[in-house]
Amino acid sequence: MKKVLVTGALGQIGTDLVLFLRDVYGEGNVVASSRSRKEGHILCENGIFELIDVRDPKSIDEVVSRHKITDIYHLASILSAVGEGNPQMLWDINMNGLYNVLEVARARKCAVMVPSSIAVFGPGTPLDNTPQDTIMRPSTIYGVSKVAGELLCDYYYKKYNVDVRGLRYPGLISNAALPGGGTTDYAVHIYYDAIKHKKYSCFLQEGTYIDMMYMPDAIEGTYMLMQADPAKLKHRNAFNFCAMSFAPEDIAAEIKKIIPEFEITYDIDPIRQAIADSWPNTIDDSAAREEWGWKPKYDLAAMTKDMIDVLSKKLK
Numbered sequence: 369m370k371k372v373l374v375t376g377a378l379g380q381i382g383t384d385l386v387l388f389l390r391d392v393y394g395e396g397n398v399v400a401s402s403r404s405r406k407e408g409h410i411l412c413e414n415g416i417f418e419l420i421d422v423r424d425p426k427s428i429d430e431v432v433s434r435h436k437i438t439d440i441y442h443l444a445s446i447l448s449a450v451g452e453g454n455p456q457m458l459w460d461i462n463m464n465g466l467y468n469v470l471e472v473a474r475a476r477k478c479a480v481m482v483p484s485s486i487a488v489f490g491p492g493t494p495l496d497n498t499p500q501d502t503i504m505r506p507s508t509i510y511g512v513s514k515v516a517g518e519l520l521c522d523y524y525y526k527k528y529n530v531d532v533r534g535l536r537y538p539g540l541i542s543n544a545a546l547p548g549g550g551t552t553d554y555a556v557h558i559y560y561d562a563i564k565h566k567k568y569s570c571f572l573q574e575g576t577y578i579d580m581m582y583m584p585d586a587i588e589g590t591y592m593l594m595q596a597d598p599a600k601l602k603h604r605n606a607f608n609f610c611a612m613s614f615a616p617e618d619i620a621a622e623i624k625k626i627i628p629e630f631e632i633t634y635d636i637d638p639i640r641q642a643i644a645d646s647w648p649n650t651i652d653d654s655a656a657r658e659e660w661g662w663k664p665k666y667d668l669a670a671m672t673k674d675m676i677d678v679l680s681k682k683l684k
């Protein structure tokens with residue numbers, strides 16, 4: 369039987385992922401963790417919650433050993449926009465945290481899931497239909513940590529046979545937890561503001577295309593990758609992974625079909641705009657489709673309908 373640990377579990381992905389994994393493996397077999405408690409968070413009130421700061425290897429090892437963990441989903445991280453404000457902190461958490469998790473996994477023989485990102489790409493990368501294997505020279509500290517992370521994961525697999533797997537997540541849109549300080553966060557905030565205020569001021573400019581995905585697809589894909597036959601995984605730590613690509617005006621037009629009064633305006637943040645401009649418009653995820661059967665269920669229209677349905681009830 370699997371016993372799962374999720375680091376950074378109180379964030380945007382962890383909140384949905386832990387609930388999904390508890391449905392699959394049972395509430396008592398999935399340990400949520402973060403560096404501090406969040407008052408009122410569903411995962412601090414229900415099921416097993418442990419305090420782990422991933423910069424502290426002892427705190428990881430103690431929980432892994434006490435709960436006899438077999439699989440670690442390592443989500444603790446700093447995202448792109450916050451990282452540009454404090455590159456030293458990002459490096460400490462993203463790189464030392466990953467190293468500590470991989471070392472515990474090596475010693476305790478755990479499988480590991482490590483998210484990468486479309487942020488591994490940068491200037492020089494082909495922007496359209498970005499290939500799986502291509503130039504990766506990111507210009508953000510977040511992207512640098514993600515490229516280094518992919519390489520470190522490959523190394524632990526080849527050198528120590530740690531069963532570590534990973535996906536290059538695109539911008540993720542969800543309604544359970546708010547995003548944690550990335551460049552794609554606008555695509556979540558726009559729905560909240562559409563419902564609450566019928567208008568949204570966007571920090572990215574018109575025509576900024578980025579790959580995106582609805583959270584139920586991201587969770588399903590993450591689970592599929594961890595179940596996949598290892599013999600078929602040629603790109604085990606770095607799969608291009610996407611569902612749709614859109615610019616702010618596309619999501620606004622889709623929202624307007626359901627909330628006709630909705631208006632978008634633009635107030636550009638130069639830092640996040642520069643990050644977005646350095647990322648691809650659309651990536652080619654055919655390796656994920658071929659090697660482990662990836663296929664998204666949600667397009668922009670289906671996601672928008674579901675987001676507005678769910679958030680209209682939640683924000684009542």
Ligand code: NAD
Pocket residue numbers: 375376377378379380381382401402403420421422423442443444445446447461465483484485486536537538539540541546547548549550552
């Ligand atoms: P998030 O910021 O919402 O959550 C990360 C969590 O990690 C936070 O709750 C934070 O408190 C916690 N954390 C930070 N430092 C920690 C530490 N030292 N020890 C323990 N916990 C710590 O991030 P997310 O969106 O859930 O992202 C999870 C992973 O997916 C990250 O690796 C991120 O880079 C990657 N990713 C996310 C997206 C996205 O759109 N959400 C896209 C691409 C990749």
Ligand code: SER
Pocket residue numbers: 447448449485486487510537538539540549550551552553
């Ligand atoms: N959503 C993430 C960010 O904007 C992409 O990795 O940082």
